[in-house]
Amino acid sequence: xxxxxxxxxxxxxxxxxxxxxxxxxxxxxxxxxxxxxxxxxxxxxxxxxxxxxxxxxxxxxxxxxxxxxxxxxxxxxxxxxxxxxxxxxxxxxxxxxxxxxxxxxxxxxxxxxxxxxxxxxxxxxxxxxxxxxxxxxxxxxxxxxxxxxxxxxxxxxxxxxxxxxxxxxxxxxxxxxxxxxxxxxxxxxxxxxxxxxxxxxxxxxxxxxxxxxx
Amino acid sequence: xxxxxxxxxxxxxxxxxxxxxxxxxxxxxxxxxxxxxxxxxxxxxxxxxxxxxxxxxxxxxxxxxxxxxxxxxxxxxxxxxxxxxxxxxxxxxxxxxxxxxxxxxxxxxxxxxxxxxxxxxxxxxxxxxxxxxxxxxxxxxxxxxxxxxxxxxxxxxxxxxxxxxxxxxxxxxxxxxxxxxxxxxxxxxxxxxxxxxxxxxxxxxxxxxxxxxx
DNA sequence: GGAGTATACGAGTAATTACTCGGATTCGAC
DNA sequence: GTCGAATCCGAGTAATTACTCGTATACTCC
Numbered sequence: 279x280x281x282x283x284x285x286x287x288x289x290x291x292x293x294x295x296x297x298x299x300x301x302x303x304x305x306x307x308x309x310x311x312x313x314x315x316x317x318x319x320x321x322x323x324x325x326x327x328x329x330x331x332x333x334x335x336x337x338x339x340x341x342x343x344x345x346x347x348x349x350x351x352x353x354x355x356x357x358x359x360x361x362x363x364x365x366x367x368x369x370x371x372x373x374x375x376x377x378x379x380x381x382x383x384x385x386x387x388x389x390x391x392x393x394x395x396x397x398x399x400x401x402x403x404x405x406x407x408x409x410x411x412x413x414x415x416x417x418x419x420x421x422x423x424x425x426x427x428x429x430x431x432x433x434x435x436x437x438x439x440x441x442x443x444x445x446x447x448x449x450x451x452x453x454x455x456x457x458x459x460x461x462x463x464x465x466x467x468x469x470x471x472x473x474x475x476x477x478x479x480x481x482x483x484x485x486x487x488x489x490x491x492x
Numbered sequence: 493x494x495x496x497x498x499x500x501x502x503x504x505x506x507x508x509x510x511x512x513x514x515x516x517x518x519x520x521x522x523x524x525x526x527x528x529x530x531x532x533x534x535x536x537x538x539x540x541x542x543x544x545x546x547x548x549x550x551x552x553x554x555x556x557x558x559x560x561x562x563x564x565x566x567x568x569x570x571x572x573x574x575x576x577x578x579x580x581x582x583x584x585x586x587x588x589x590x591x592x593x594x595x596x597x598x599x600x601x602x603x604x605x606x607x608x609x610x611x612x613x614x615x616x617x618x619x620x621x622x623x624x625x626x627x628x629x630x631x632x633x634x635x636x637x638x639x640x641x642x643x644x645x646x647x648x649x650x651x652x653x654x655x656x657x658x659x660x661x662x663x664x665x666x667x668x669x670x671x672x673x674x675x676x677x678x679x680x681x682x683x684x685x686x687x688x689x690x691x692x693x694x695x696x697x698x699x700x701x702x703x704x705x706x
Numbered sequence: 707g708g709a710g711t712a713t714a715c716g717a718g719t720a721a722t723t724a725c726t727c728g729g730a731t732t733c734g735a736c
Numbered sequence: 737g738t739c740g741a742a743t744c745c746g747a748g749t750a751a752t753t754a755c756t757c758g759t760a761t762a763c764t765c766c
Contacts, residue, residue, distance in 0.1 A: 291742090291743095293742095293743090294742075295732095295733065295734085295742065295743075297732080297733075297742090297743070297744095298742075298743060298744090301743080301744085317621065319533070322722090322723060322724080323723080323724060323725080324723075324724085327746095332744080332745090333744065333745045333746055334724090334725075334726095334745085334746070335725095335726080335727085335743095335744065335745055335746065336743075336744055336745070338724090338725060338726080339742095339743075339744075342725095343724075343725080344724070344725095378705065400621075404618065404621065405619055405620070405621060406619065407531065407614070407618065407619060413677075444685060444686075444689060445689065447686070448670075448686055448689040448690065448693065451670055451673055451674070451686070452666060452669075452670050452690075452693065454673075455666075455669035455670050455672065455673045456662075456665055456666050456669050456670075458669070459665055459668075459669045460665070463627075471658060472658075472661070472662055472665070475658060475659065475662040476662065476666075478697060478700070478705055479662065479666065479693060479694075479696075479697040480693075481700075481705055482693075482696040482697040482700035482705065483692060483693040483696040483697065485704070486692070486695075486696035486700065490699070491592065491692055491695055491696065505712090505713095507712090507713090508712070508713095509712065509713075509762090509763065509764085511712090511713070511714090511762080511763075512712075512713060512714090515713080515714080536752090536753060536754080537753080537754060537755080538753075538754085541716095546714080546715090547714065547715045547716055548715085548716070548754090548755075548756095549713095549714065549715055549716065549755095549756080549757085550713075550714055550715070552754090552755060552756080553712095553713075553714080556755095557754075557755080558754070558755095
Protein backbone atom coordinates (compact mmCIF):
# COMPACT_ATOMS: atom_id res chain seq x y z
CA UNK A 279 0.00 0.00 0.00
CA UNK A 280 1.08 3.56 -0.50
CA UNK A 281 2.51 5.57 2.36
CA UNK A 282 -0.36 6.90 4.41
CA UNK A 283 -1.12 10.55 3.98
CA UNK A 284 0.50 12.07 7.06
CA UNK A 285 -1.72 12.45 10.08
CA UNK A 286 -4.44 14.54 8.61
CA UNK A 287 -7.82 13.44 9.88
CA UNK A 288 -10.04 16.37 9.09
CA UNK A 289 -12.28 16.42 6.02
CA UNK A 290 -10.40 17.52 2.96
CA UNK A 291 -13.21 19.53 1.49
CA UNK A 292 -16.50 20.75 2.88
CA UNK A 293 -19.48 19.66 0.84
CA UNK A 294 -21.47 22.72 -0.14
CA UNK A 295 -24.11 21.42 -2.48
CA UNK A 296 -26.89 19.09 -1.38
CA UNK A 297 -25.63 16.46 -3.78
CA UNK A 298 -22.26 16.20 -2.12
CA UNK A 299 -23.75 16.25 1.36
CA UNK A 300 -25.65 13.17 0.38
CA UNK A 301 -22.48 11.61 -0.93
CA UNK A 302 -20.72 12.22 2.35
CA UNK A 303 -23.64 10.81 4.29
CA UNK A 304 -23.68 7.71 2.12
CA UNK A 305 -19.94 7.23 2.62
CA UNK A 306 -20.17 7.54 6.39
CA UNK A 307 -23.08 5.18 6.54
CA UNK A 308 -21.34 2.63 4.33
CA UNK A 309 -18.17 2.96 6.38
CA UNK A 310 -20.15 2.07 9.50
CA UNK A 311 -21.55 -1.02 7.79
CA UNK A 312 -18.25 -2.20 6.36
CA UNK A 313 -16.16 -1.54 9.44
CA UNK A 314 -18.72 -3.36 11.56
CA UNK A 315 -18.81 -6.32 9.22
CA UNK A 316 -15.14 -6.63 8.33
CA UNK A 317 -13.23 -5.06 11.18
CA UNK A 318 -10.73 -2.26 10.83
CA UNK A 319 -8.11 -4.13 8.86
CA UNK A 320 -10.62 -6.00 6.75
CA UNK A 321 -12.39 -2.88 5.55
CA UNK A 322 -10.91 -1.31 2.42
CA UNK A 323 -11.62 2.13 1.12
CA UNK A 324 -12.55 0.70 -2.27
CA UNK A 325 -15.10 -1.56 -0.67
CA UNK A 326 -16.56 1.26 1.37
CA UNK A 327 -16.87 3.47 -1.69
CA UNK A 328 -18.54 0.65 -3.57
CA UNK A 329 -20.97 0.01 -0.72
CA UNK A 330 -21.77 3.72 -0.70
CA UNK A 331 -22.48 3.60 -4.44
CA UNK A 332 -19.73 6.13 -5.03
CA UNK A 333 -16.26 6.05 -6.56
CA UNK A 334 -13.09 5.95 -4.47
CA UNK A 335 -12.16 9.27 -5.93
CA UNK A 336 -15.21 10.85 -4.36
CA UNK A 337 -14.41 9.26 -1.05
CA UNK A 338 -10.94 10.79 -1.06
CA UNK A 339 -12.44 14.08 -2.06
CA UNK A 340 -13.88 14.34 1.43
CA UNK A 341 -11.76 12.08 3.63
CA UNK A 342 -7.99 12.35 3.41
CA UNK A 343 -7.45 8.74 4.44
CA UNK A 344 -8.97 5.64 5.94
CA UNK A 345 -8.45 6.74 9.53
CA UNK A 346 -10.41 9.91 8.93
CA UNK A 347 -13.43 7.72 8.27
CA UNK A 348 -12.97 5.98 11.59
CA UNK A 349 -12.60 9.28 13.36
CA UNK A 350 -15.81 10.56 11.84
CA UNK A 351 -17.62 7.46 13.08
CA UNK A 352 -16.14 7.73 16.55
CA UNK A 353 -17.06 11.37 16.83
CA UNK A 354 -20.63 10.61 15.87
CA UNK A 355 -20.74 7.78 18.37
CA UNK A 356 -19.35 9.92 21.16
CA UNK A 357 -21.86 12.67 20.45
CA UNK A 358 -24.66 10.14 20.52
CA UNK A 359 -23.39 8.76 23.81
CA UNK A 360 -23.17 12.17 25.35
CA UNK A 361 -26.74 12.88 24.30
CA UNK A 362 -28.01 9.60 25.74
CA UNK A 363 -26.25 10.10 29.05
CA UNK A 364 -27.24 13.73 29.29
CA UNK A 365 -30.81 12.78 28.76
CA UNK A 366 -30.57 10.20 31.53
CA UNK A 367 -28.92 12.68 33.88
CA UNK A 368 -31.53 15.32 33.15
CA UNK A 369 -34.33 12.91 33.88
CA UNK A 370 -32.70 11.80 37.12
CA UNK A 371 -32.32 15.38 38.27
CA UNK A 372 -35.75 16.57 37.17
CA UNK A 373 -37.58 13.76 38.89
CA UNK A 374 -35.15 13.69 41.82
CA UNK A 375 -34.89 9.93 41.45
CA UNK A 376 -33.60 8.02 44.47
CA UNK A 377 -30.19 6.45 44.17
CA UNK A 378 -31.03 2.91 43.04
CA UNK A 379 -33.31 4.17 40.31
CA UNK A 380 -30.77 6.76 39.24
CA UNK A 381 -27.99 4.19 38.99
CA UNK A 382 -30.27 1.84 37.13
CA UNK A 383 -31.00 4.65 34.68
CA UNK A 384 -27.31 5.27 34.15
CA UNK A 385 -26.55 1.61 33.58
CA UNK A 386 -29.43 1.24 31.16
CA UNK A 387 -28.32 4.25 29.16
CA UNK A 388 -24.82 2.84 28.98
CA UNK A 389 -26.12 -0.51 27.83
CA UNK A 390 -28.26 1.14 25.18
CA UNK A 391 -25.28 3.05 23.90
CA UNK A 392 -23.15 -0.07 23.60
CA UNK A 393 -25.85 -2.31 22.25
CA UNK A 394 -27.04 0.03 19.54
CA UNK A 395 -24.41 -1.25 17.17
CA UNK A 396 -22.34 -3.82 18.99
CA UNK A 397 -20.10 -4.82 16.14
CA UNK A 398 -19.24 -1.27 15.20
CA UNK A 399 -18.67 -0.30 18.81
CA UNK A 400 -16.24 -3.17 19.13
CA UNK A 401 -14.27 -2.07 16.11
CA UNK A 402 -14.22 1.57 17.16
CA UNK A 403 -13.07 1.00 20.71
CA UNK A 404 -11.48 -2.44 20.76
CA UNK A 405 -9.41 -2.29 17.61
CA UNK A 406 -7.34 0.58 16.29
CA UNK A 407 -5.83 2.80 18.99
CA UNK A 408 -7.57 6.17 19.07
CA UNK A 409 -5.59 9.17 17.87
CA UNK A 410 -4.82 11.54 20.76
CA UNK A 411 -7.26 14.22 19.69
CA UNK A 412 -10.11 11.73 19.68
CA UNK A 413 -8.94 10.20 22.94
CA UNK A 414 -9.20 13.64 24.50
CA UNK A 415 -12.71 14.08 23.17
CA UNK A 416 -13.80 10.81 24.75
CA UNK A 417 -12.16 11.74 28.04
CA UNK A 418 -13.84 15.12 28.00
CA UNK A 419 -17.24 13.52 27.45
CA UNK A 420 -16.65 11.18 30.37
CA UNK A 421 -15.56 14.02 32.59
CA UNK A 422 -18.64 16.01 31.70
CA UNK A 423 -20.97 13.23 32.68
CA UNK A 424 -18.94 12.54 35.82
CA UNK A 425 -19.31 16.18 36.84
CA UNK A 426 -23.07 15.98 36.52
CA UNK A 427 -23.13 12.79 38.55
CA UNK A 428 -20.95 14.36 41.23
CA UNK A 429 -23.45 17.18 41.51
CA UNK A 430 -26.26 14.70 41.98
CA UNK A 431 -24.29 12.75 44.60
CA UNK A 432 -23.75 15.88 46.65
CA UNK A 433 -27.49 16.43 46.79
CA UNK A 434 -28.46 12.99 47.99
CA UNK A 435 -28.25 12.59 51.76
CA UNK A 436 -27.94 8.79 51.61
CA UNK A 437 -24.65 9.07 49.73
CA UNK A 438 -21.74 8.59 52.09
CA UNK A 439 -18.64 8.88 49.91
CA UNK A 440 -16.20 11.50 51.19
CA UNK A 441 -15.15 12.76 47.75
CA UNK A 442 -18.10 12.86 45.32
CA UNK A 443 -15.97 13.96 42.39
CA UNK A 444 -13.63 11.01 42.79
CA UNK A 445 -16.52 8.65 43.41
CA UNK A 446 -18.33 9.85 40.31
CA UNK A 447 -15.22 9.34 38.21
CA UNK A 448 -14.79 5.83 39.55
CA UNK A 449 -18.44 5.01 38.98
CA UNK A 450 -18.36 6.22 35.39
CA UNK A 451 -15.19 4.28 34.70
CA UNK A 452 -16.55 1.15 36.29
CA UNK A 453 -19.94 1.27 34.63
CA UNK A 454 -18.44 2.03 31.25
CA UNK A 455 -15.78 -0.67 31.53
CA UNK A 456 -18.08 -3.37 32.84
CA UNK A 457 -20.90 -2.64 30.43
CA UNK A 458 -18.43 -2.65 27.58
CA UNK A 459 -17.26 -6.05 28.70
CA UNK A 460 -20.74 -7.45 29.16
CA UNK A 461 -22.16 -6.17 25.90
CA UNK A 462 -19.21 -6.55 23.57
CA UNK A 463 -17.64 -9.75 24.84
CA UNK A 464 -20.15 -11.21 27.24
CA UNK A 465 -22.87 -13.79 27.13
CA UNK A 466 -26.16 -12.18 26.18
CA UNK A 467 -28.17 -14.47 28.40
CA UNK A 468 -26.38 -13.30 31.52
CA UNK A 469 -26.63 -9.61 30.68
CA UNK A 470 -29.76 -8.90 32.71
CA UNK A 471 -28.53 -10.61 35.86
CA UNK A 472 -25.11 -9.04 35.63
CA UNK A 473 -26.55 -5.60 35.00
CA UNK A 474 -28.60 -5.99 38.18
CA UNK A 475 -25.47 -6.88 40.11
CA UNK A 476 -23.66 -3.94 38.61
CA UNK A 477 -26.36 -1.66 39.96
CA UNK A 478 -26.03 -3.29 43.38
CA UNK A 479 -22.27 -2.84 43.19
CA UNK A 480 -22.49 0.88 42.57
CA UNK A 481 -25.33 1.56 45.00
CA UNK A 482 -23.57 -0.34 47.79
CA UNK A 483 -20.43 1.65 47.26
CA UNK A 484 -22.14 5.00 47.26
CA UNK A 485 -24.17 4.33 50.41
CA UNK A 486 -21.74 2.19 52.39
CA UNK A 487 -21.06 2.84 56.04
CA UNK A 488 -17.58 4.22 55.57
CA UNK A 489 -16.46 3.44 59.10
CA UNK A 490 -16.80 -0.27 58.47
CA UNK A 491 -14.75 -0.34 55.28
CA UNK A 492 -11.10 0.08 56.16
CA UNK B 493 0.96 -8.65 0.96
CA UNK B 494 0.52 -12.29 0.18
CA UNK B 495 -2.67 -14.09 1.20
CA UNK B 496 -2.37 -15.06 4.81
CA UNK B 497 -1.71 -18.68 5.49
CA UNK B 498 -5.17 -19.89 6.47
CA UNK B 499 -5.96 -19.93 10.14
CA UNK B 500 -3.12 -22.02 11.43
CA UNK B 501 -1.81 -20.61 14.66
CA UNK B 502 0.14 -23.48 16.15
CA UNK B 503 3.93 -23.69 15.82
CA UNK B 504 4.94 -25.22 12.54
CA UNK B 505 7.86 -27.19 13.88
CA UNK B 506 8.96 -28.06 17.38
CA UNK B 507 12.51 -27.03 18.14
CA UNK B 508 14.46 -30.06 19.28
CA UNK B 509 18.02 -28.87 19.61
CA UNK B 510 19.13 -26.28 22.15
CA UNK B 511 20.18 -23.96 19.35
CA UNK B 512 16.70 -23.72 17.91
CA UNK B 513 15.09 -23.35 21.30
CA UNK B 514 17.19 -20.25 21.74
CA UNK B 515 16.11 -19.01 18.34
CA UNK B 516 12.47 -19.42 19.26
CA UNK B 517 12.99 -17.66 22.57
CA UNK B 518 14.75 -14.78 20.84
CA UNK B 519 11.92 -14.47 18.33
CA UNK B 520 9.24 -14.40 21.01
CA UNK B 521 11.13 -11.87 23.03
CA UNK B 522 11.72 -9.66 20.02
CA UNK B 523 8.07 -9.96 19.03
CA UNK B 524 7.08 -8.67 22.45
CA UNK B 525 9.38 -5.70 22.07
CA UNK B 526 8.33 -4.82 18.54
CA UNK B 527 4.60 -5.31 19.05
CA UNK B 528 4.78 -3.17 22.18
CA UNK B 529 6.71 -0.43 20.40
CA UNK B 530 4.95 -0.41 17.03
CA UNK B 531 1.49 -1.80 17.66
CA UNK B 532 -0.02 -4.74 15.84
CA UNK B 533 -0.23 -3.20 12.40
CA UNK B 534 3.11 -1.43 12.68
CA UNK B 535 5.04 -4.55 13.54
CA UNK B 536 6.36 -6.50 10.54
CA UNK B 537 7.70 -10.01 10.59
CA UNK B 538 10.89 -8.85 8.89
CA UNK B 539 11.46 -6.31 11.61
CA UNK B 540 10.80 -8.84 14.35
CA UNK B 541 13.22 -11.31 12.82
CA UNK B 542 15.82 -8.58 12.52
CA UNK B 543 15.33 -7.54 16.14
CA UNK B 544 15.72 -11.17 17.15
CA UNK B 545 18.99 -11.38 15.21
CA UNK B 546 17.53 -14.09 13.03
CA UNK B 547 16.37 -14.35 9.43
CA UNK B 548 12.72 -14.23 8.40
CA UNK B 549 13.08 -17.74 7.12
CA UNK B 550 13.88 -18.98 10.59
CA UNK B 551 10.92 -17.14 12.00
CA UNK B 552 8.57 -18.84 9.57
CA UNK B 553 10.20 -22.15 10.38
CA UNK B 554 8.51 -21.98 13.78
CA UNK B 555 5.55 -19.64 13.40
CA UNK B 556 3.21 -20.13 10.45
CA UNK B 557 2.23 -16.46 10.34
CA UNK B 558 2.21 -13.17 12.13
CA UNK B 559 -0.85 -13.94 14.21
CA UNK B 560 0.77 -17.04 15.61
CA UNK B 561 3.34 -14.77 17.21
CA UNK B 562 0.61 -12.74 18.86
CA UNK B 563 -1.09 -15.87 20.08
CA UNK B 564 2.14 -17.13 21.62
CA UNK B 565 2.52 -13.85 23.46
CA UNK B 566 -1.07 -13.86 24.65
CA UNK B 567 -0.81 -17.41 25.89
CA UNK B 568 2.30 -16.57 27.86
CA UNK B 569 0.60 -13.51 29.28
CA UNK B 570 -2.50 -15.44 30.29
CA UNK B 571 -0.41 -18.13 31.97
CA UNK B 572 1.49 -15.48 33.86
CA UNK B 573 -1.75 -13.85 34.93
CA UNK B 574 -3.20 -17.10 36.11
CA UNK B 575 -0.06 -17.75 38.15
CA UNK B 576 -0.16 -14.29 39.72
CA UNK B 577 -3.82 -14.54 40.64
CA UNK B 578 -3.49 -18.11 41.87
CA UNK B 579 -0.69 -17.02 44.11
CA UNK B 580 -2.80 -14.20 45.51
CA UNK B 581 -5.74 -16.53 46.05
CA UNK B 582 -3.59 -19.10 47.79
CA UNK B 583 -2.18 -16.49 50.12
CA UNK B 584 -5.64 -15.16 50.89
CA UNK B 585 -6.89 -18.62 51.74
CA UNK B 586 -3.84 -19.75 53.70
CA UNK B 587 -3.80 -16.69 55.90
CA UNK B 588 -7.59 -16.47 56.03
CA UNK B 589 -7.34 -12.78 55.20
CA UNK B 590 -10.36 -10.65 56.04
CA UNK B 591 -12.35 -9.27 53.13
CA UNK B 592 -10.80 -5.83 52.68
CA UNK B 593 -7.28 -7.25 52.71
CA UNK B 594 -8.30 -10.03 50.37
CA UNK B 595 -9.85 -7.65 47.87
CA UNK B 596 -6.85 -5.37 48.11
CA UNK B 597 -4.64 -8.36 47.33
CA UNK B 598 -6.73 -9.21 44.27
CA UNK B 599 -6.66 -5.66 42.99
CA UNK B 600 -2.92 -5.39 43.51
CA UNK B 601 -2.29 -8.64 41.67
CA UNK B 602 -4.42 -7.42 38.79
CA UNK B 603 -2.56 -4.12 38.68
CA UNK B 604 0.77 -5.91 38.70
CA UNK B 605 -0.32 -8.07 35.80
CA UNK B 606 -1.41 -5.10 33.73
CA UNK B 607 1.49 -2.86 34.63
CA UNK B 608 4.23 -5.40 33.96
CA UNK B 609 4.28 -4.46 30.31
CA UNK B 610 1.64 -1.82 29.72
CA UNK B 611 2.34 -1.22 26.07
CA UNK B 612 2.34 -4.89 25.16
CA UNK B 613 -0.78 -5.53 27.21
CA UNK B 614 -2.52 -2.77 25.33
CA UNK B 615 -1.62 -4.25 21.98
CA UNK B 616 -2.58 -7.77 22.99
CA UNK B 617 -5.98 -6.92 24.40
CA UNK B 618 -6.92 -3.57 22.91
CA UNK B 619 -5.95 -4.10 19.31
CA UNK B 620 -6.42 -7.19 17.16
CA UNK B 621 -9.53 -9.20 18.02
CA UNK B 622 -8.58 -12.47 19.70
CA UNK B 623 -9.11 -15.66 17.74
CA UNK B 624 -11.88 -17.78 19.31
CA UNK B 625 -9.56 -20.42 20.70
CA UNK B 626 -7.58 -17.81 22.58
CA UNK B 627 -10.73 -16.03 23.67
CA UNK B 628 -11.88 -19.29 25.24
CA UNK B 629 -8.57 -19.69 27.04
CA UNK B 630 -8.89 -16.24 28.56
CA UNK B 631 -12.48 -16.91 29.58
CA UNK B 632 -11.49 -20.21 31.16
CA UNK B 633 -8.75 -18.52 33.17
CA UNK B 634 -11.23 -15.94 34.41
CA UNK B 635 -13.74 -18.59 35.34
CA UNK B 636 -11.11 -20.52 37.25
CA UNK B 637 -10.17 -17.54 39.36
CA UNK B 638 -13.85 -16.65 39.85
CA UNK B 639 -14.51 -20.15 41.14
CA UNK B 640 -11.76 -19.82 43.73
CA UNK B 641 -13.10 -16.45 44.79
CA UNK B 642 -16.62 -17.84 45.09
CA UNK B 643 -15.28 -20.52 47.43
CA UNK B 644 -13.67 -17.86 49.57
CA UNK B 645 -16.84 -15.76 49.64
CA UNK B 646 -18.87 -18.70 50.90
CA UNK B 647 -16.51 -19.06 53.84
CA UNK B 648 -16.63 -15.48 55.01
CA UNK B 649 -19.54 -14.69 57.30
CA UNK B 650 -19.48 -10.96 56.57
CA UNK B 651 -20.26 -11.59 52.91
CA UNK B 652 -23.93 -10.99 52.25
CA UNK B 653 -24.38 -11.64 48.54
CA UNK B 654 -27.07 -14.22 47.82
CA UNK B 655 -25.26 -15.86 44.90
CA UNK B 656 -21.51 -16.07 45.50
CA UNK B 657 -20.78 -17.55 42.09
CA UNK B 658 -22.50 -14.69 40.31
CA UNK B 659 -20.95 -12.15 42.65
CA UNK B 660 -17.49 -13.58 42.08
CA UNK B 661 -17.97 -13.41 38.31
CA UNK B 662 -19.11 -9.81 38.54
CA UNK B 663 -16.22 -8.90 40.81
CA UNK B 664 -13.63 -10.45 38.51
CA UNK B 665 -15.15 -8.72 35.50
CA UNK B 666 -15.29 -5.40 37.25
CA UNK B 667 -11.81 -5.52 38.70
CA UNK B 668 -10.31 -6.67 35.43
CA UNK B 669 -12.15 -4.09 33.37
CA UNK B 670 -11.52 -1.17 35.68
CA UNK B 671 -7.87 -2.00 36.29
CA UNK B 672 -7.38 -2.37 32.56
CA UNK B 673 -8.85 1.07 32.09
CA UNK B 674 -6.82 2.65 34.86
CA UNK B 675 -3.50 1.14 33.90
CA UNK B 676 -3.71 1.17 30.14
CA UNK B 677 -5.55 4.41 29.48
CA UNK B 678 -5.63 6.20 32.79
CA UNK B 679 -3.63 8.89 34.49
CA UNK B 680 -0.80 7.33 36.46
CA UNK B 681 -1.02 9.92 39.21
CA UNK B 682 -4.58 8.95 40.03
CA UNK B 683 -3.96 5.22 40.03
CA UNK B 684 -3.41 4.84 43.77
CA UNK B 685 -6.49 6.80 44.77
CA UNK B 686 -8.67 5.06 42.20
CA UNK B 687 -7.39 1.65 43.21
CA UNK B 688 -8.39 2.45 46.79
CA UNK B 689 -11.86 3.37 45.64
CA UNK B 690 -12.07 0.21 43.58
CA UNK B 691 -11.39 -1.81 46.72
CA UNK B 692 -14.08 0.13 48.56
CA UNK B 693 -16.45 -0.50 45.66
CA UNK B 694 -16.01 -4.25 45.79
CA UNK B 695 -15.97 -4.56 49.56
CA UNK B 696 -19.12 -2.47 49.91
CA UNK B 697 -20.89 -4.63 47.41
CA UNK B 698 -19.91 -7.89 49.02
CA UNK B 699 -20.89 -6.83 52.54
CA UNK B 700 -23.87 -4.61 51.82
CA UNK B 701 -27.08 -4.95 53.76
CA UNK B 702 -29.09 -6.51 50.93
CA UNK B 703 -32.44 -5.42 52.40
CA UNK B 704 -31.54 -1.79 51.90
CA UNK B 705 -30.56 -2.08 48.29
CA UNK B 706 -33.65 -2.43 46.19
C1' DG C 707 34.63 -38.79 9.42
C1' DG C 708 30.57 -39.55 7.01
C1' DA C 709 25.59 -39.78 6.53
C1' DG C 710 21.52 -37.87 7.61
C1' DT C 711 18.85 -34.45 9.87
C1' DA C 712 17.85 -30.12 11.89
C1' DT C 713 18.55 -25.44 11.57
C1' DA C 714 19.60 -21.12 9.46
C1' DC C 715 19.72 -17.93 5.78
C1' DG C 716 17.79 -13.92 2.88
C1' DA C 717 16.99 -12.39 -1.87
C1' DG C 718 13.03 -12.64 -4.25
C1' DT C 719 7.79 -13.06 -5.24
C1' DA C 720 3.04 -12.34 -5.26
C1' DA C 721 -0.63 -10.19 -3.52
C1' DT C 722 -2.83 -6.46 -1.54
C1' DT C 723 -4.56 -1.82 -1.19
C1' DA C 724 -4.31 3.18 -0.03
C1' DC C 725 -4.37 6.82 -2.78
C1' DT C 726 -3.81 9.93 -7.34
C1' DC C 727 -5.08 12.49 -11.32
C1' DG C 728 -6.79 13.86 -15.71
C1' DG C 729 -10.91 14.14 -17.65
C1' DA C 730 -16.23 13.84 -17.74
C1' DT C 731 -20.44 15.59 -15.79
C1' DT C 732 -23.59 18.44 -13.20
C1' DC C 733 -24.72 22.32 -10.68
C1' DG C 734 -25.73 27.35 -9.54
C1' DA C 735 -25.57 32.23 -10.80
C1' DC C 736 -26.15 35.89 -13.87
C1' DG D 737 -27.79 29.82 -22.22
C1' DT D 738 -23.26 30.05 -20.76
C1' DC D 739 -19.46 29.91 -17.84
C1' DG D 740 -16.95 28.69 -13.91
C1' DA D 741 -16.96 25.95 -9.96
C1' DA D 742 -18.17 21.86 -7.64
C1' DT D 743 -18.57 17.18 -7.93
C1' DC D 744 -17.77 12.72 -9.62
C1' DC D 745 -15.43 9.03 -11.91
C1' DG D 746 -12.31 4.77 -11.91
C1' DA D 747 -8.30 2.77 -14.25
C1' DG D 748 -3.86 2.95 -12.85
C1' DT D 749 0.34 3.42 -9.62
C1' DA D 750 3.46 2.96 -6.00
C1' DA D 751 4.44 1.17 -1.93
C1' DT D 752 4.25 -2.22 1.42
C1' DT D 753 4.91 -6.70 3.39
C1' DA D 754 3.68 -11.59 4.50
C1' DC D 755 5.66 -15.49 3.09
C1' DT D 756 8.60 -19.12 0.05
C1' DC D 757 12.28 -21.94 -1.34
C1' DG D 758 16.77 -23.22 -2.90
C1' DT D 759 21.08 -23.26 -0.70
C1' DA D 760 24.45 -23.27 3.03
C1' DT D 761 25.81 -24.52 7.57
C1' DA D 762 25.78 -26.86 12.09
C1' DC D 763 24.70 -30.62 14.79
C1' DT D 764 24.10 -35.78 16.14
C1' DC D 765 25.01 -40.37 16.10
C1' DC D 766 27.29 -44.30 14.31
